[in-house]
Amino acid sequence: MSRIKLSEFAAKSLLVDDYAGASLRIDSLESDVDKLADDESYIVKVDQGIKKRGKQGLIVLNVSKENISEAVRSLADKGFSRFVAEPMFPHEESEERYVSFERTRGGISVHYSERGGVNVEDNPESVKAYAPEDVPLPKAFVERVLRVMDEQHLSFIEINPLVVRGDNYWLLDAAVLADSAGEYVTKWTEDDVVDPHVPSDSEAAVAEMNQNSPAAFSFRVLNPDGALWLILSGGGASITIADEAMNRGKADLIGNYGEYSGGPTTEESYLYTKHVIEQLLLSKSPKKAIVIAGGVANFTDVKKTFKGVIQALDEYSDALKTQGVKVYVRRGGPNEAEGLAMMKNFLEGSGLFGSVHGSDILLTEVITEALEYADA
Amino acid sequence: MRSLQDIRSDPGRILALGNYRPGFQAILDFDYLSGKSEPSIAGIVTSAGKFQKYFWGEKEVLLPCYPAIGQAKSALGDVEWMFNVNSGRRAARSTADFFTEFPNALGGHIFAEDVPEKDAIELYNKYQTSGKTLIGTAGVGLLVPGYLKLGVVGGVDYRQLVANRLMTPGSVAVLSASGGMINEIITQVAASSHTISFALCFGGDRFPTTTPKEAFLAAEADDATTHIVYYGELGGQDEYELADLLTTGQVTKPVICYIAGVISENFDTPVQFGHAKALAGNKSETASAKRNALANAGATVASSMADFAKAISELPTNTEERKDIPVIESRNGSLFSSTISKEGDDGYEFVGTSMQAWAKEGDIATQVTTALLGKRPQSVLTVDFIRTVFLLSADHGPQVSGALNTIVTARAGKGLVDSLAAGLLTIGPRFGGAVSDAANEWFSGVTEAREPAEHVENYAKAKKYIGGIGHKKYRIGLPDPRTTLLAEYADRLPSHRYFDYAKAIEAITSAKKGNLILNVDGHIAALMLDILEQEEKYDEQSLKQLIDADFFNALFVIPRTVGFVAHYLDQKRLDEGLFRLPDDDVLLA
Numbered sequence: 001m002s003r004i005k006l007s008e009f010a011a012k013s014l015l016v017d018d019y020a021g022a023s024l025r026i027d028s029l030e031s032d033v034d035k036l037a038d039d040e041s042y043i044v045k046v047d048q049g050i051k052k053r054g055k056q057g058l059i060v061l062n063v064s065k066e067n068i069s070e071a072v073r074s075l076a077d078k079g080f081s082r083f084v085a086e087p088m089f090p091h092e093e094s095e096e097r098y099v100s101f102e103r104t105r106g107g108i109s110v111h112y113s114e115r116g117g118v119n120v121e122d123n124p125e126s127v128k129a130y131a132p133e134d135v136p137l138p139k140a141f142v143e144r145v146l147r148v149m150d151e152q153h154l155s156f157i158e159i160n161p162l163v164v165r166g167d168n169y170w171l172l173d174a175a176v177l178a179d180s181a182g183e184y185v186t187k188w189t190e191d192d193v194v195d196p197h198v199p200s201d202s203e204a205a206v207a208e209m210n211q212n213s214p215a216a217f218s219f220r221v222l223n224p225d226g227a228l229w230l231i232l233s234g235g236g237a238s239i240t241i242a243d244e245a246m247n248r249g250k251a252d253l254i255g256n257y258g259e260y261s262g263g264p265t266t267e268e269s270y271l272y273t274k275h276v277i278e279q280l281l282l283s284k285s286p287k288k289a290i291v292i293a294g295g296v297a298n299f300t301d302v303k304k305t306f307k308g309v310i311q312a313l314d315e316y317s318d319a320l321k322t323q324g325v326k327v328y329v330r331r332g333g334p335n336e337a338e339g340l341a342m343m344k345n346f347l348e349g350s351g352l353f354g355s356v357h358g359s360d361i362l363l364t365e366v367i368t369e370a371l372e373y374a375d376a
Numbered sequence: 377m378r379s380l381q382d383i384r385s386d387p388g389r390i391l392a393l394g395n396y397r398p399g400f401q402a403i404l405d406f407d408y409l410s411g412k413s414e415p416s417i418a419g420i421v422t423s424a425g426k427f428q429k430y431f432w433g434e435k436e437v438l439l440p441c442y443p444a445i446g447q448a449k450s451a452l453g454d455v456e457w458m459f460n461v462n463s464g465r466r467a468a469r470s471t472a473d474f475f476t477e478f479p480n481a482l483g484g485h486i487f488a489e490d491v492p493e494k495d496a497i498e499l500y501n502k503y504q505t506s507g508k509t510l511i512g513t514a515g516v517g518l519l520v521p522g523y524l525k526l527g528v529v530g531g532v533d534y535r536q537l538v539a540n541r542l543m544t545p546g547s548v549a550v551l552s553a554s555g556g557m558i559n560e561i562i563t564q565v566a567a568s569s570h571t572i573s574f575a576l577c578f579g580g581d582r583f584p585t586t587t588p589k590e591a592f593l594a595a596e597a598d599d600a601t602t603h604i605v606y607y608g609e610l611g612g613q614d615e616y617e618l619a620d621l622l623t624t625g626q627v628t629k630p631v632i633c634y635i636a637g638v639i640s641e642n643f644d645t646p647v648q649f650g651h652a653k654a655l656a657g658n659k660s661e662t663a664s665a666k667r668n669a670l671a672n673a674g675a676t677v678a679s680s681m682a683d684f685a686k687a688i689s690e691l692p693t694n695t696e697e698r699k700d701i702p703v704i705e706s707r708n709g710s711l712f713s714s715t716i717s718k719e720g721d722d723g724y725e726f727v728g729t730s731m732q733a734w735a736k737e738g739d740i741a742t743q744v745t746t747a748l749l750g751k752r753p754q755s756v757l758t759v760d761f762i763r764t765v766f767l768l769s770a771d772h773g774p775q776v777s778g779a780l781n782t783i784v785t786a787r788a789g790k791g792l793v794d795s796l797a798a799g800l801l802t803i804g805p806r807f808g809g810a811v812s813d814a815a816n817e818w819f820s821g822v823t824e825a826r827e828p829a830e831h832v833e834n835y836a837k838a839k840k841y842i843g844g845i846g847h848k849k850y851r852i853g854l855p856d857p858r859t860t861l862l863a864e865y866a867d868r869l870p871s872h873r874y875f876d877y878a879k880a881i882e883a884i885t886s887a888k889k890g891n892l893i894l895n896v897d898g899h900i901a902a903l904m905l906d907i908l909e910q911e912e913k914y915d916e917q918s919l920k921q922l923i924d925a926d927f928f929n930a931l932f933v934i935p936r937t938v939g940f941v942a943h944y945l946d947q948k949r950l951d952e953g954l955f956r957l958p959d960d961d962v963l964l965a
Contacts, residue, residue, distance in 0.1 A: 002652045003582075103493055105500065105583055153492055181464050181490040196645070214463075216489065218650060222643065235580050235650025236554025239609060240681055242639040243663075247680045251642040259650040261556065262489065295560030296536070298516050298528040299398055332563065334398075334533035359563050364681040 003155045003177040005049040009084040010192035011157070011176035014148050021086030023047065024068070026076055033068050033085070040087040044071040047084040049175075049194035054118070062088060082194065089163065089170050093117060096161030096172070098127060099137065101145055103155045103179075108146060110135045117161040138167045153182025200224075202279040206258065209271060217272055219258035219279075226255025227285040227374040228367075231276050231309065233294030233331070234261045237363060241293055244364035250371055255283055263300050269308025277316045281323065289354060289374040290320075290327045292343075293366050296359045297333025306331075306339040310346045317350045326373050327352045330366035332359030377590045378482050378509045380520060380574050380598040384545070387524040388456025388482060389418040391448055393470050396461040396487070398532040400439070401430055403459070405534035406525040408433045409701055410543045416524065417459070418452045421445050429713060433702060436710055443917065445470070449477040457526055458484030459517070467513065468495035475503060483509030485517040485527045486585065489652075496583040504585050511586045514652065515579025516555035521545050521572050522698070529558060529575055534704060539566070544698045546571020548691060549595040551588065552607040553580050554651065557636075561607055561688075568689035571696070573601040580609070580651025588614045589621060596627045603630050603691050606675075608666065610637030611653040615666035619673035631675040632691075634684040637663035715750060727751065741766070748930060755911035761865055765900055765931050768858050771939030778802040782940045786947035787955040795947075799940035803933060811928040814844025814901035818874040819923055821881075823916055828880040844898025845881065851891040862899040869910050878902040901928055 006014075009023040024032040024044075036042065042065065046058040053059050058078070060071040063085070072083050096117035102109050112135050113120050113127040120127065132142055141164075145157060156177035163170045178188060190211070197220075199207065206219035216235075228245060232238035238259035245254050256279065260272050280288060292309060294300075313320070313327065327347055331340065340358050347353035355369050392400055404415045419440045420428060427438040442448040448455075458474045458481060460467060467488045475481060483503070491513040503510045511518050517527015522545045530542050537543065540562050548570050552558035558577045565572055576591050578584035588608070595601045604627070608615055615635060621627040640647055640656055641664060648655045656662045671677040678684035722730040727746045734743050741763035745753050753759055774783060782799035790798075803809050821831050835842050850856040866872045878894050878901075885892035894902075908914040908922070922928070 002648060003655075103497070105497055150494065153494060155493055179493045181492040182494070184465055216650070218648075220647060222647075234554065234556025235654065236552070236557035236607065236609065236636060237560060239636040239639065239649050239654065240557065240634075243636055244680060246639045246642055251639060254639075257639070257647060257649065261650065295556040296531070296563045298530070298555055298559050299532045332560070334531065334536070359560075359567075362564075362681055362685055363560055 002180045004180045004193050005195065006176045006178050006188055006192045007047045007049070007082065007084065007194045008045065008174055009047055010188050011174040012086075012171055014152055014154075014176070014187065015145065015157070015159075015174060016171060019086075021084055024072055024083040024085055026072070026081055029069050029072060033065065036065055036068070036085060037087070038065055040065065042068055042085045043088050044068055044075070044083060044085045046075050046078075046080045047082050047194065048080055048196055050196045051175075079198070089172060091163050091170075091172075093119075095163045095165075097137075097164060098158075098160040099135070099162050100156070100158040100160075101132075101149060102157075103149065108132050108149065110142075112137070120160060137162075137164060138169060140167065141169045152186045152188060153179040155179045200279060202275040205275045206272065209268065209275075213264065213268055215260065215262040215264035215268060217258075217260050217264070217268070219256060219272075219275060221256050221279060222254050223252060224255070224279075224282065225284045227253040227283070227288050228370055229255045229276055229280040229283075229288065229290050230258060231273055231290060231292045232259045233297065233300060233305070235259060237293070237295035240295075241291070241364060241367055244367040245371070248367070248371060250375060253285075253371070253375060255280060255285075255288075260305075261300060264305060264308075266304050266308040266311075269305040270311045271308075273309045273312035274315070277312060277320070280325070281316070281319055285374075287374045287376065288323060288325045289370040290325060291329075291366055291370045292327060293330045293363065295332065295363055296336075297331075300333060301335050302331055302333045302339030303335035303342065304339075306343050310343060313352065314346065314350065317352060321351055325352065326354035326370075328354040328366050328370040328373075330357040330361060330363060377504075377586060377594045380594060380600065383482075383520050384523045384600075386456075387416060387520070389452075390416050390457040390459050390526065391445075391452070391455045391474070391478070392417050392420045392459045392461070393422075393445070393474065394461035395420075395422050395424055397428075397430075399459075399461060399487070399528045400428075402528060402530075402532040402534065402537070403525050404430050404432055404437075405704070406519075406530070406537055406542065409534065409537060409704075410522045411698075411700055411702075415439065418455050419448050421448050427713070427715075429710070431707055434704055434707055436713075438713060438715070445473050445477045447915070454478060454480060456482045457524075459487070459526055460484055460512075461487045464488040464490030464492070464513070467491045468499055471499060471503075471510070475508070481508070483511070485515070486510070486512030487515075487517070487527065488512070489514040489581075491581065493581075493583055496581060496585060500583060500585045504590070509586065511576065512579050512581075513585060514555075514581045515577040515584065516558060517577060519572070519575045521574070527577070529555070529577055530562060531559060538701070539563075541566050541571055541697055543701050544571050544696065545573065545600060546694055547573050547600060547602040548688075549573050549598070549601040549604045550575040551591045551595065551604060552577050553584075553588070553609050553653070554607060554636075555579065557607045561605060564685050564688055565605065568685070568691075569693040569695050570688070570691055571694045573598060580653055582612060582653045587617070589617045592618055592621055592627050592631075596621075596629055601629065603632065605688060606631060606633040608633060608635045609651060609654045610635070610640050610649070610656045610663040610666070611651075611661050613660065616660070616669055619669040619675075622670070622673035622675060631670070632678065632684070632687045633670055633675050634678045634681065635663045635667045635670070716747070744934065748927065749912070753912060755907075757865070757868055757911050758907050761903065761907055762931070764861065764865075765904075766935040768861065768896070769900075769932055769935040771936070771942065774943060777807045778936065779940060779943050782943045783947050784955050786944045787952060789954070792941070792944055795944040796937065796940050799943075800933065800937065803929070803936070808932050808936060809929050810843045810897040811901050811932050812923060812926050814878075814898045815905055815928040816923050817843050817881075818878050818898075818902050818905060819916075819919060822873055822877050823920075828877065828884055832881060832884045842881065842885065844878065844895060844901055845885050846892050847895045848891070850895075851893060852886050853890070856893070856896065858896050859894065859899045862896070862903060865903050865907070869906055871910060872903070872906040874905040874909075875899075875902040897932075900931055904928060904931065 022035045042063045044060045098113040098116035098120040110130040115126045158175045210217040344356040516529040519529045778799040785795040785798040882894040
């Protein structure tokens with residue numbers, strides 16, 4: 001149940017009947033624009049989950065329908081691919097309200113301010129917490145939001161600004177975090193998920209692996225020219241190991257964060273390792289080390305997963321040797337002794353050997369060893 | 377949350393939901409190594425098989441499997457715990473089903489990741505707050521050394537359990553958001569000569585069904601626990617509740633903790649780490665802020681793993697170990713399983729009773745019925761019926777093809793086994809094998825609620841015979857005396873829907889043609905189904921399984937074997953020589 005960001009277009013389509021906006025993509029721009037009504041003035045925005053778009057110049061105001069394509073292309077030149085256009089809604093700044101809804105253990109918690117729009121940041125004290133039935137907003141609106149949150153597995157909704165006139169309401173901007181675990185029943189799909197981060201090839205490949213497996217995979221490049229490349233197992237152990245580099249003041253040397261867990265197969269372990277290696281080979285760092293580490297697994301089979309890891313290391317061993325990469329290993333769990341012996345044997349034979357340890361050394365000591373090599 | 381002391385005094389039994397062999401095996405290993413007399417897993421709810429084989433020490437045992445929770449309940453009676461390994465989307469529903477069937481259960485563990493937030497909150501509100509101990513989601517469960525292992529916590533390799541002395545009750549409580557780190561910490565605790573009072577992983581989700589606060593209060597209330605070791609992560613506000621427990625004196629036992637995720641503070645935009653909860657949305661959710669809060673409340677907060685390990689090693693040590701832990705040396709899986717017979721203390725045992733006892737009991741019908749069902753029949757009516765069927769089916773004359781083949785083979789000079797085999801191998805769809813077919817007819821008609829007229833019509837259209845209908849000689853007005861005898865069994869049953877269905881079919885077919893009556897095979901099939909359902913309490917699924925296994929034809933094969941052997945011996949006595957068909961009897965076309 002991770003919380004993932006939906007596009008503004010998807011958010012409004014869920015929250016508003018007959019939403020008059022359209023989602024625009026570069027490769028289908030003309031037909032996307034055709035969906036909009038003719039006699040309106042439009043606002044065009046980058047729709048990739050980015051905050052404070054106004055300040056960054058990612059919004060174009062008062063665009064006629066024929067000029068939408070041009071406005072989109074000017075935004076696309078800044079490196080964006082996904083946009084939303086909707087009719088301008090004339091209103092006074094004093095009408096702008098702020099409201100957010102969040103799922104908590106105690107129910108849906110509502111925060112509301114009469115000073116919405118850009119003013120809310122300057123007046124954080126104006127934002128007050130409410131029970132959903134007490135917030136001074138039209139009942140139909142609140143009920144609608146609660147129902148959509150429930151049915152569509154939404155965890156957080158922020159509407160700012162919101163304009164209310166009598167029983168009518170207009171959502172000028174809406175940000176939504178959805179619960180990824182609910183996707184199998186919801187109207188929104190993977191295609192509605194936005195990430196302000198533009199993924200590298202390896203990141204995209206790992207994200208796809210994660211989608212298509214009962215095991216879990218994540219990979220995020222932190223520094224493309226990093227020296228330490230991490231192939232880590234387990235959500236907790238992976239942060240703890242990354243923390244250790246931070247503790248030693250070497251966080252900047254970390255190339256990536258990521259982890260694989262939940263009993264991946266040999267083939268999946270091979271693919272994951274391959275994607276990390278491909279990213280590592282692009283790094284311009286003069287010295288590089290691979291850290292293959294994890295805690296003492298409860299159920300992930302060390303031998304089975306290491307078999308896949310070794311297969312990928314073997315495939316790239318020439319390139320890795322050319323770049324002077326060394327491999328440092330610390331792992332425990334089912335079939336620990338067999339898996340480690342296999343790994344040690346391979347690394348020594350291929351000239352990539354840095355060190356191989358089991359649960360006899362502390363989880364984080366492997367980072368010390370890798371840093372001694374890569375930070376020399 | 378249930379008190380740890382109560383769990384130790386009565387650990388209870390577990391019903392497993394779903395398939396996860398290594399996880400279930402590890403629980404049996406833990407039970408075995410802890411000196412329990414039987415596995416704590418009482419059964420498994422899965423559609424994969426009737427039984428599954430697991431090791432109990434070096435030997436194997438069978439765990440019963442049930443296709444639905446309700447069936448597990450009828451077969452097993454009450455269990456105390458659920459171990460739910462179903463997928464995230466099925467977790468909430470199957471958990472609710474479990475507590476509906478087992479309202480008195482103490483709780484359970486949900487292993488799945490990807491349980492929707494909404495479901496997790498509902499589960500918490502419905503069960504945890506009403507006194508159940510529900511652990512998960514996306515965690516590895518609860519381990520009470522020597523007493524209960526509910527989940528993969530502590531490992532799935534029994535060598536891990538042994539190495540970390542998890543059969544020995546101890547004094548350090550290990551509580552963790554991370555499933556991997558809890559085992560890492562357990563390993564550290566054990567490696568530095570300490571033992572564990574209990575280990576609980578609430579999981580890395582945003583809304584765990586047991587909160588860290590509840591786990592801390594359980595540790596405080598537990599007499600065996602002297603120290604608490606805690607692993608937490610960035611994200612969420614749980615640590616502020618824990619700090620509050622310490623400052624208000626609700627938790628007085630010393631706490632050593634590590635809160636992971638300071639690395640996140642090195643990046644401008646929040647990074648989602650491995651666990652769903654592990655994302656700091658604001659400053660109070662960062663690892664540093666939570667470390668400060670816990671340190672101010674009096675906890676020992678480690679700034680690195682090395683510090684954490686050092687603080688753990690400085691706890692009062694305990695090298696005691698249970699002396700009676702058995703050793704597992706070799707495990708060889710068996711090639712097949714049998715529940716029918718074994719060699720017991722009392723000689724050979726056949727379906728639960730020694731051969732001498734069978735002999736003393738002196739009733740072959742009871743023995744055969746028990747053998748066919750794989751267990752003792754519950755009703756004498758079942759045995760009576762099978763006895764009647766056997767007595768009626770021993771032989772139907774030398775002209776029928778099975779007997780004829782036995783006779784021809786005997787006259788060709790072959791021995792007993794060859795001649796009998798020739799007769800038996802003749803049994804099939806046209807001769808003697810119709811009891812199973814008939815059972816299938818009546819069963820599918822009744823369970824699919826098909827109108828008898830429609831059933832007959834389907835066969836007429838397909839130009840096929842209905843199994844169990846029709847006789848060469850007997851007809852309406854000239855009833856088969858054997859079926860009259862069999863039909864009396866219907867009067868001894870409280871109800872008989874299969875027999876009624878078969879009779880309704882007969883009413884239609886015999887109206888069309890007088891000899892299309894319900895024959896002996898049809899009677900046997902219908903009445904056997906009714907007796908198994910009414911007297912032996914078989915459900916539809918069990919009946920279907922018997923039909924698929926050709927059980928009903930056994931009711932013909934066994935008695936007819938007597939007839940074939942009789943014909944063989946008769947031919948040997950008469951000694952007529954080789955049989956050859958007279959030329960006139962063959963049309964050479």
